[in-house]
Amino acid sequence: MFIADIRKDFYEVVANQRVVLLVAPDIDALCACKILQALFHCDQIQYTLVPVTGWQDLGTAFLEHKEQIKLLIKQDDDLSVPSYDDIFRDEDEEGEDSGNESDEGSEPSGKRRRFDEGAVERRIERQRAKREWEARRREILFDYEQYEYHGTSAAMMFFELAWVLTKDTKDMLWWAIIGLTDQWVHDKITNMKYVTDIATMQRHVSRHNHRNEDEENSLSIDCMRISFEYDLRLTLYQHWSLYESIYNSCYTSCSFKLWTLNGQKKLQEFLADMGLPLKQVRQKFNSMDMSIKENLRDVIEESSNKYGMKDIRIQTFGVHFGFKNRFLASDMVHATAALLESAEKDDSETDNFIKALDALSRSNIDRLHSGIALAKKKLIAIQQTVASCICTNLILSQGPFLYCYLMEGTPDVKLFSKPMALTLLCKYLLKAFVHSTRNKRCKLLPLVMAAPKDVEKGTVIVVGIPPESETSDKKNFFGRAFEKAAESTSSRTLHDHFDTSIIELKTEDRSKFLDALITLLS
Amino acid sequence: MDASEVEFLAEKEMVKIIPNFSLDKVFLIGGDLGPFNPGLPIDVPVWLALNLKQRQKCRIIPPEWMDVEKLEEMRDLERKEDMFTPVPSPYYMELTKLLLNHASDNIPKADEIRTLVKDIWDTRIAKLRLSADSFISQQEAYAKLDNLTLMEINTIRAFLLDTLNCMYKLRSNLQ
Numbered sequence: 001m002f003i004a005d006i007r008k009d010f011y012e013v014v015a016n017q018r019v020v021l022l023v024a025p026d027i028d029a030l031c032a033c034k035i036l037q038a039l040f041h042c043d044q045i046q047y048t049l050v051p052v053t054g055w056q057d058l059g060t061a062f063l064e065h066k067e068q069i070k071l072l073i074k075q076d077d078d079l080s081v082p083s084y085d086d087i088f089r090d091e092d093e094e095g096e097d098s099g100n101e102s103d104e105g106s107e108p109s110g111k112r113r114r115f116d117e118g119a120v121e122r123r124i125e126r127q128r129a130k131r132e133w134e135a136r137r138r139e140i141l142f143d144y145e146q147y148e149y150h151g152t153s154a155a156m157m158f159f160e161l162a163w164v165l166t167k168d169t170k171d172m173l174w175w176a177i178i179g180l181t182d183q184w185v186h187d188k189i190t191n192m193k194y195v196t197d198i199a200t201m202q203r204h205v206s207r208h209n210h211r212n213e214d215e216e217n218s219l220s221i222d223c224m225r226i227s228f229e230y231d232l233r234l235t236l237y238q239h240w241s242l243y244e245s246i247y248n249s250c251y252t253s254c255s256f257k258l259w260t261l262n263g264q265k266k267l268q269e270f271l272a273d274m275g276l277p278l279k280q281v282r283q284k285f286n287s288m289d290m291s292i293k294e295n296l297r298d299v300i301e302e303s304s305n306k307y308g309m310k311d312i313r314i315q316t317f318g319v320h321f322g323f324k325n326r327f328l329a330s331d332m333v334h335a336t337a338a339l340l341e342s343a344e345k346d347d348s349e350t351d352n353f354i355k356a357l358d359a360l361s362r363s364n365i366d367r368l369h370s371g372i373a374l375a376k377k378k379l380i381a382i383q384q385t386v387a388s389c390i391c392t393n394l395i396l397s398q399g400p401f402l403y404c405y406l407m408e409g410t411p412d413v414k415l416f417s418k419p420m421a422l423t424l425l426c427k428y429l430l431k432a433f434v435h436s437t438r439n440k441r442c443k444l445l446p447l448v449m450a451a452p453k454d455v456e457k458g459t460v461i462v463v464g465i466p467p468e469s470e471t472s473d474k475k476n477f478f479g480r481a482f483e484k485a486a487e488s489t490s491s492r493t494l495h496d497h498f499d500t501s502i503i504e505l506k507t508e509d510r511s512k513f514l515d516a517l518i519t520l521l522s
Numbered sequence: 523m524d525a526s527e528v529e530f531l532a533e534k535e536m537v538k539i540i541p542n543f544s545l546d547k548v549f550l551i552g553g554d555l556g557p558f559n560p561g562l563p564i565d566v567p568v569w570l571a572l573n574l575k576q577r578q579k580c581r582i583i584p585p586e587w588m589d590v591e592k593l594e595e596m597r598d599l600e601r602k603e604d605m606f607t608p609v610p611s612p613y614y615m616e617l618t619k620l621l622l623n624h625a626s627d628n629i630p631k632a633d634e635i636r637t638l639v640k641d642i643w644d645t646r647i648a649k650l651r652l653s654a655d656s657f658i659s660q661q662e663a664y665a666k667l668d669n670l671t672l673m674e675i676n677t678i679r680a681f682l683l684d685t686l687n688c689m690y691k692l693r694s695n696l697q
Contacts, residue, residue, distance in 0.1 A: 042579075043577070166542075169578065220626040220632035220633050221633055222626060222632075222633075223627050
């Protein structure tokens with residue numbers, strides 16, 4: 001259902017009813033869910049929360065709650081939608097057409113000839129218009145279904161709803177910021193969009209910050225303070241040691257080529273250039289000398305410019321509450337994503353979902369810290385896998401795309417049976433490959449990656465990402481491509497994820513699926 | 523009596539709020555709560571104030587005694603005197619905790635207030651312990667303590683009564 005005014009058409013409709021919230025397993029959806037939950041608590045609206053992992057889950061959940069459902073609210077990333085009128089022509093136009101034709105039959109014969117010509121011309125005109133309209137419709141539908149990309153963050157949309165209802169709090173603002181940062185961390189939106197959205201959020205942040213602060217009556221230290229930061233792009237650096245963070249962050253690792261010995265030497269040079277002693281840099285960030293921490297960002301920025309990393313700093317937001325707790329938005333995204341997809345044996349998916357949801361509230365700092373620990377492990381695993389893939393040349397060029405398959409014995413391969421982790425690995429790998437290869441043509445190819453998903457059932461999970469480029473608009477055509485390839489080879493696939501470029505495939509069908517994909521895309 | 527029961531009783535105290543919604547007069551068993559008009563201050567019990575605050579429907583105004591200078595004076599007075607001085611409110615400890623946990627953004631200088639109230643509490647509990655100690659060691663039969671609050675009495679009640687029972691048993695066994 002497409003809504004024009006979110007307050008009138010949505011909130012006021014559900015305000016007096018029982019709501020079922022079906023939430024997709026991604027951080028943006030989780031944040032939107034938290035915002036909506038807070039709004040529901042304010043107005044004491046009863047709701048049921050159902051996490052869904054794919055279209056099938058959505059179907060079963062819908063059937064379970066069928067009797068009570070009148071309006072379906074699904075939180076997911078928006079896919080850009082063409083305007084309503086272009087696709088669905090109003091039905092009464094059709095009726096008019098046939099009505100006219102029957103009228104013509106009953107005209108008196110005297111005027112028939114003149115009317116006939118006029119009528120025939122009009123009919124031809126109408127038919128031509130109709131054909132053109134049909135053709136345009138097909139084109140629009142093809143475009144719509146061919147590419148998949150993401151629109152505005154759902155969390156931000158719900159924050160705007162809260163703002164319109166004047167029930168917005170700093171907590172909700174922080175969740176909206178996390179939702180936006182999730183889209184950027186997982187590379188779902190373009191840089192331009194990210195910067196524009198950050199500017200919108202910045203306006204809200206300054207509005208909140210000026211509300212309560214006064215020179216005389218300063219706020220309690222326990223209150224949440226959100227601040228705009230032009231901070232470094234090193235993942236989790238404030239909760240890790242600086243060295244580890246530089247080593248395991250995608251941006252720095254690819255620029256230095258840290259999987260080669262040369263790259264590691266360059267890293268040592270870089271640190272020496274900044275005047276940071278190795279002993280300091282390998283310590284936990286909080287225990288580093290204050291004198292080093294003070295100008296760290298500027299010092300790193302200067303040095304990175306010399307080494308060709310122009311964008312080491314990125315606009316983002318940080319929060320701090322209490323004396324100890326300081327987090328950047330990207331830290332929270334990584335921690336929550338690690339919790340959501342933790343590959344522990346005993347946890348079911350709903351448990352992980354609830355844990356990740358809990359980690360987003362301020363009162364569960366322990367959960368958040370455990371998430372950060374898991375995220376560190378995940379990043380180290382990604383770095384090592386990338387290094388081994390590049391060094392052992394596991395990436396093969398198949399013509400129209402690059403392909404990589406993670407064997408079953410690879411360490412941490414269980415971590416990569418989850419869609420978000422695998423996508424992150426994929427993007428990281430593609431960046432690293434583009435930096436390491438000398439083949440100009442290969443630099444512009446997209447990447448398809450497969451990893452074992454379930455050993456007993458014998459399935460692999462396949463992910464496709466668009467080619468790496470500075471100005472990409474992040475449109476992904478693999479969804480359609482996978483569907484067509486599966487159809488043509490009648491491979492047993494499951495297109496269950498909301499993100500259509502991720503599918504599950506039976507291991508035996510892997511090679512014929514790949515061949516079909518190659519022929520399709522070349 | 524449990525500390526949470528004392529807190530429950532404390533929630534009946536009245537506090538001033540400024541609602542942002544409007545509602546007609548509400549007739550409850552415990553009393554009437556006057557018509558709510560957005561922007562006009564009104565007195566409500568603490569339990570309702572906290573509920574409305576959590577639903578973002580009001581702004582809580584700190585009680586008059588919850589002010590840094592007044593609390594500093596009280597703390598200094600408490601430290602000087604040997605006896606218990608009059609308290610700002612019979613439920614000062616619980617109210618401080620409740621209001622500062624849920625509405626610290628409406629209370630200026632919340633951290634200092636928390637420290638000052640804790641200082642007052644510590645001084646009074648120390649005096650209470652000394653007094654109980656001298657009561658037992660001098661085997662008094664009667665003691666009069668003014669200006670104690672229910673929460674302070676509650677902290678010492680179970681221990682003091684059990685101790686006195688034990689001592690009675692020991693004494694009667696000796697004879």
